Amino acid sequence: MPSLAPHIPGVPGSGIRRITHLAAQLDGVRMLAIGEPDVPVAAHIAAAAKAAWDRDDTDYGPNGGIPELRAAIAEKLARDNRLTVDLEQIWVTIGATQALHQAMTLLLGPGDEILIPDPGYTTFTMTPSMLGARPVPYSLSPDRRFVPDIDELDRLVSAHTRVLLLNSPSNPLGAVFGEDVLRELLAFARRHDLWVISDEVYEYFTYGERHVSPAALDVDDRVFSVFSLSKTYAMTGIRTGYLVTPPGFAEILRTVQEGSISCASTPAQHAAIAAITGDQSPVAEARDHYRANLDAATALLDSRGIRYLTPAGAFYLWIDMSFASGGDVDAWAERFLLKERVAIAPGSAFGRGGEGWIRVCAASAKRDLLAGLAALPVPDERSDSATEHDKVAS
Structure with a gap:
């Protein structure tokens, strides 16, 4: 039998x-491991998708997306992200995952390197590995308030480095980069002549911090911006996102999009138009709901003496289980699932810097969230964590 491409078995x-x-094979599991909002998709969004199906609007669309959706996205970018772009810079994708893949396909070849956050979302490692490129982690640590260290980034750059990947608000940390930090990171990218990919999936979920799009600060057209409707509008299964490129990539993207997906689902795009142009109160209500869940969850963790990161954005809690996990939080998370029927994401899934931590989704139903957190072990008096369980500032 022929073998797979040599780099594919190494994809994590x-x-x-x-x-x-594993959780799907068990009964009675409280699911806190994935970023699945517990709020329903708004009625006007569902109605728009249904109407497209009912009128048989199911034909192929343009590679970059139907014009009405691209126009709606352009207006949204100008209003919310301080970005003025041509419609040919907007490419509708099958979720943010494909937008990330598309950007990396354009910018990375075999042997190239991309600087990725650690801890950082799993596809930041998986996607470049699928392309034969090499992900190089840079650390996000509590002692630096989870802000990248420019000196470390300078040390990590090599002759093969092509891209810097940024994620704010961060998954899994919930860290939000301010404008000054982003200006420093863009200056670093200019100094080393790197492309920048900015993952902004959680742009509407910040708490006391303003989301800033790096492309709004870009002075020389090096930023590719990745957005999604999945979390904002509870449309995770509808799989609609978009990639915003610097000027001048339309011709090559028509080719690349055709060779990968041809086009996104037409009914899904009509749902996206309704989401972006329609009533935005469900987004504000979801944000308030997630914030209330986070407040209730952190109060419970405080009462139990468990250390965690206070998120400035997204809807996750980053919780320290190093006192219990014995240096292998992945194996511990599996044992915890089998014993307590609570599914949480092991921090090691997000990079080496996540060892000993877990990520819990606070967008879950509050009763499941609090019951799941109540099942976590508590640091005992002999644990180093027991004397330093205060929340970590974001």
């Missing part, structure tokens, strides 16, 4: 999906 699997796959 998703530690999140491993846990969720």
Whole structure:
């Protein structure tokens, strides 16, 4: 039998999906491992998708997306992200995952390197590995308030480095980069002549911090921006996102999009138009709901003496289980699932910097969230963590 491409067996699997796959085989599991909002999709969004199906609007669309959706996205970018772009810079994708893949396909070849956050989302490692490129982690640590260290980034750059990947608000940390930090990171990218890919999936979920799009600060057209409707509008299964490129990539993207997906689902795009142009109160209500869940969850963790990161954005809690996990949080998370029937994401799924931590989704139903957190072990008096369980500032 012929072999697979030599680099494919080395692509790391998703530690999140491993846990969720195991959880799906069990009964009575409280699912806190994946970023699945517990709010329903708004009625006007569902109606727009249904109407497209009912009128048989199911034909192929343009590679970059139907014009009405691209126009709606352009207006949204100008209003919310301080970005003025041509419609040919907007490319509708099958979720943010494909937008990330598309950007990396354009910018990375075999042997190239991309600087990725550690801890950082799983596809930041998986996607470049699928392309034969090499992900190079840079650390996000509590002692630096989870802000990248420019000196470390300078040391990590090599002759093969092509891309810097940024993620704010961060998954899994919930860290939000301010404008000054982003200006420093863009200056670093200019100094080393790197492309920048900015993952902004959680742009509407910040708490006391303003989301800033790096492309709004870009002075020389090096930023590719990745957005999604999945979390904002509870449309995770509808799989609609978009990639915003610097000027001048339309011709090559028509080719690349055709060779990968041809076009996104037409009914899904009509749902996206309704989401972006319609009533935005469900987004504000979801944000308030997630914030209330986070407040209730952190109060419970405080009462139990468990250390965690206070998120400035997204809807996750990054919780320290190093006192219990014995240096292998992945194996501990599996044992915890089997014993307590609570699925949480092991921090090691997000990079070496996540060892000893877990990620919990606070967008879950509050009763499941609090019951799941109540099942976590508590640091005992002999644990180093027991004397330093205060929340970590974001």
